[in-house]
Amino acid sequence: MAVTLADVARAVGMSASTVSRALSGTEKVNDATREKIRRVAQEMGYEPNQVARSLTSGRSDLIGLIVPDIANPFFPPIIKAVQSRASARGKTVLISDVDEHPADEIQRARVMRKRVDGLIVVSPRTPVESLPELAALQPIVFVNRKVDGAASVIIEASEGIQEAVEHLASLGHKRICYLNGPRRSWSNSQRQAAMRAACAELNLELVEFGPFEPQIQAGVRAADLVHSRDITAVIAYDDMIAMGLMARLTERGVRVGSDISVIGIDDSPMSGMAYPTLTSIHVPGTRAGATAVDLVLDLVDHPDDAPKPVVQLETRLIIRGSTAPAPAP
Amino acid sequence: MAVTLADVARAVGMSASTVSRALSGTEKVNDATREKIRRVAQEMGYEPNQVARSLTSGRSDLIGLIVPDIANPFFPPIIKAVQSRASARGKTVLISDVDEHPADEIQRARVMRKRVDGLIVVSPRTPVESLPELAALQPIVFVNRKVDGAASVIIEASEGIQEAVEHLASLGHKRICYLNGPRRSWSNSQRQAAMRAACAELNLELVEFGPFEPQIQAGVRAADLVHSRDITAVIAYDDMIAMGLMARLTERGVRVGSDISVIGIDDSPMSGMAYPTLTSIHVPGTRAGATAVDLVLDLVDHPDDAPKPVVQLETRLIIRGSTAPAPAP
DNA sequence: CTGAAAGCGCTTACAG
């Protein structure tokens, strides 16, 4: 059996209370005593039982992180940012991937909630009617979705999309295609609205396809739709779809970056490595992750503070090789 | 405050023991009693405190999973397989990404160990001298690394590499380049040895570069080395490196799949989507993940069983568009 | 089938 606090107390001839205080380091204990206790605990290989600790103290120093799909390259940078920020603040992060199953989000959140101090839920797919139940699991922070009455970090797509559409317009494109993301995605409704607004403002024709899942294969399917129409420029819901689109168009002999222009969203690491490199709208995932940690830890310390903070982050266009002047008609 | 077992007991006028038994479902309780308790608990919104439960029962129904880098596409399929298998067996998975920092593996494992029933560590980077400490954190299963005296699921690269080298030889390649993975990677030492054996057997010249980190950027660097030598075929430590290599060669005007042949390892989802599509050695990550869950749960149930099981999985070559006959000299 | 009691390993007022 593992060494317990009581074992250490017996070994040094002191009470468990004192040992506890000496080891947790916060309260006043005689320096010599503390020193001795520390040494003995060390020698005995004592490791505090975190489960017992969190049962009494109510704190676990753990943050739970729920993401829809770690295989989507949009999420790893956020996850890494959350981990690095949390670790800087003395917390450990426990990740859970719900594999794009909306129903699992609430279930995972419930399972995790009791074991962590706070929860961060990225791009929740939970239907709007179940959102209040999730939001009630305080302290909780949502990333990439606005949830009424809950703390959130949201990413404002409109500037980036505005820039993207202007970029295409300045290259002479007249008809722009938008490939929609998942049907009930909050991000997609944002992006779609921004597309419509930008095209209306610049007097461009907008063609929409989708919904598509954020997966390469969906982009492959989209390519054939795009190819069958008279389209010279495409903005995809995300880089995954854009990559699939580019691969399939190339396969069909369409030269991306001359015959057709393609823009992704997310600016994921692979966008700079594709051929041609992918023009993409940068989404500040790293900043979003770090901010979410700060918000959730604030909530842990001040659970009753209201209203809940909402942080908005902005996006911008990164121009690479997949966009070019519209071909002459 | 949340509803506790005692609250429910008071509400139904029974002891906490009975309520506990009724809800956990294993022991014999009067059917009517159980029914009533269940209903009341439900109405009151009772959710058992898992922390308290695991303090007394010693079980958490949680499995910890430690991976080096979730951004590397090799890991998500393994993670998803672990999650799906665990969930089928009534367990929840908590993931931790150590961001390729070997020292973090032991630290995370220690933090997690007390809160989970068992641990799965994928592709551990921990130096061999610290491995015993990790292995001592029973129950633990290692994936993709053989650890003395510990349960593990290992992936035997040799067949796949043998097939890859034979494939290149049959296409007329005489000199083959191997791009080594990380310096202290167990997989790389396996792969390197298999490369040397296969080339020796088939009487091919082997050129080695590296070590390289398993990242696209490393492949970009490798491309320039490869380009400066008289090489017609490359096998990379993994798909990430192969993708970077292909992108950079293409950029420099070398046609992958005719001027030069490239083979990756991992057969990650993106290998079918690159242009050209990447010939790659399939590594059964999904099977490895599911197997690891079975092994770790066996260990949880029979902690004293020795010797620890070691499962070997095999690899095979998937031929796609990035390999072609050697160009005439 | 049900209850009273002890205990899991720690923390935290309360005294001194």
Next chain:
DNA sequence: CTGAAAGCGCTTACAG
């Protein structure tokens, strides 16, 4: 500065 005691919320022999 230190100790005794209570308690966190549950589970589990032990009786009955």
